[in-house]
Amino acid sequence: MDGTQLKQAAQMNICQTYARHDLVLVRGSGCRLWDADGREYLDFVGGIAVCNLGHCPDDLAEVLYRQARHLVHVSNLYYTEPQVRLAELLTGSSFADKVFFCNSGAEANEAAIKLARKYSRERHGAGRYGIITMKASFHGRTMATLSATGQEKVHHGFEPLVDGFHYVEFDNVDAVAAAVDGTICAVLVEPIQGEGGVRIPGPDYLARLRRLCSERDLLLIYDEVQVGMGRTGALFAHEHEGVGPDIMTLAKALGNGLPIGAMLTTNHVAEAFTPGSHASTFGGTPLVTAVACEVLKRISDPTFLERVLTVGAYFKERLQALQAKHPRLVHEVRGRGLIVGMELKVPGKDVVRRCQELGFLINCTVDTVLRFVPPLIVSEAEIDRLIRALDTAFSEM
Numbered sequence: 001m002d003g004t005q006l007k008q009a010a011q012m013n014i015c016q017t018y019a020r021h022d023l024v025l026v027r028g029s030g031c032r033l034w035d036a037d038g039r040e041y042l043d044f045v046g047g048i049a050v051c052n053l054g055h056c057p058d059d060l061a062e063v064l065y066r067q068a069r070h071l072v073h074v075s076n077l078y079y080t081e082p083q084v085r086l087a088e089l090l091t092g093s094s095f096a097d098k099v100f101f102c103n104s105g106a107e108a109n110e111a112a113i114k115l116a117r118k119y120s121r122e123r124h125g126a127g128r129y130g131i132i133t134m135k136a137s138f139h140g141r142t143m144a145t146l147s148a149t150g151q152e153k154v155h156h157g158f159e160p161l162v163d164g165f166h167y168v169e170f171d172n173v174d175a176v177a178a179a180v181d182g183t184i185c186a187v188l189v190e191p192i193q194g195e196g197g198v199r200i201p202g203p204d205y206l207a208r209l210r211r212l213c214s215e216r217d218l219l220l221i222y223d224e225v226q227v228g229m230g231r232t233g234a235l236f237a238h239e240h241e242g243v244g245p246d247i248m249t250l251a252k253a254l255g256n257g258l259p260i261g262a263m264l265t266t267n268h269v270a271e272a273f274t275p276g277s278h279a280s281t282f283g284g285t286p287l288v289t290a291v292a293c294e295v296l297k298r299i300s301d302p303t304f305l306e307r308v309l310t311v312g313a314y315f316k317e318r319l320q321a322l323q324a325k326h327p328r329l330v331h332e333v334r335g336r337g338l339i340v341g342m343e344l345k346v347p348g349k350d351v352v353r354r355c356q357e358l359g360f361l362i363n364c365t366v367d368t369v370l371r372f373v374p375p376l377i378v379s380e381a382e383i384d385r386l387i388r389a390l391d392t393a394f395s396e397m
């Protein structure tokens with residue numbers, strides 16, 4: 001199949017849930033991707049904050065191959081060593097005591113929502129199942145997680161929503177406090193909003209949320225699906241604030257591209273889950289968890305995380321210089337580590353298209369925010385090349 005045939009066959013055979021770019025990708029290595037014609041692209045999307053260690057690193061391929069020949073899947077009716085090792089690594093490097101494994105961000109959030117409801121029901125009885133979430137948040141596409149998502153366009157057409165979600169303004173603790181009543185059991189928040197446009201809350205936001213939740217006996221849930229796993233220069237984004245949650249969800253980069261999600265919690269809260277409460281056929285297979293162990297070990301390395309901060313600061317500086325050169329087009333640059341947003345005064349889709357023509361993959365969210373979430377191994381020289389492409393694109397506009 002050539003590129004044209006492939007795109008036609010995709011349109012005929014695949015549900016049209018994505019507005020895809022006109023690009024067929026066939027190979028990846030590090031921060032580079034190649035299309036079907038052998039053309040090279042520098043990747044600042046990273047599968048949307050998934051391939052944090054770059055495309056197809058040899059050591060992960062080796063672990064995957066070895067585990068594939070050893071044991072791929074049994075069932076969670078039995079113990080397997082890679083799953084236990086990953087759980088130990090996760091609890092050993094976070095606030096958490098217990099982990100539930102699943103296959104995606106949405107499923108991790110589903111587990112968090114179910115656990116919060118069950119915990120609250122056992123502690124306070126029926127009727128206390130509401131969860132406060134934030135406007136412009138993103139938590140997934142299943143019925144419960146789309147209902148948790150504070151965006152009308154994600155709800156549209158799928159009503160009635162799952163009951164009990166209440167949306168308040170992001171980065172506003174008073175709005176959360178005002179929404180708490182006897183029906184609320186938890187607050188669900190992204191430490192940095194990713195899909196919502198790389199929105200970084202004020203420095204005391206999480207601390208004040210933590211205090212409110214403790215005072216009102218609410219569970220605090222962090223959705224770190226996008227900003228966890230080293231993205232911000234800390235293993236988990238909330239570490240910058242030093243304020244832990246009761247429940248945290250992970251997915252995207254945990255398998256560097258293999259599907260895995262995880263819900264982490266404390267012993268006290270985890271007690272609400274008992275055999276039969278929740279399950280997942282594929283959750284935490286030896287194949288995927290063997291690879292995730294390697295991913296977590298590499299990303300937890302303080303030297304690695306330090307470099308994410310240094311390179312991220314460099315990236316932000318270079319984008320700010322570009323903003324100074326193109327004030328007509330650029331409104332703001334914001335970011336932490338290697339999640340960096342550039343808010344434009346115009347829609348970003350033409351910039352995305354022009355960059356692709358120039359050999360650079362970038363992403364645009366909420367219409368006007370260019371969101372850069374490259375592999376965390378990106379170099380200063382690669383950033384310089386992207387800056388030159390953006391400069392070209394902006395100069396032509």
Ligand SMILES: *Cc1c(COP(=O)(O)O)cnc(C)c1O
Pocket residue numbers: 103104105106107109138139140141190194195223224225226227251252
């Ligand atoms: C991507 C994302 C999800 C959903 O993850 P899926 O794996 O697509 O289900 C949930 N929360 C956040 C913050 C995300 O970025």
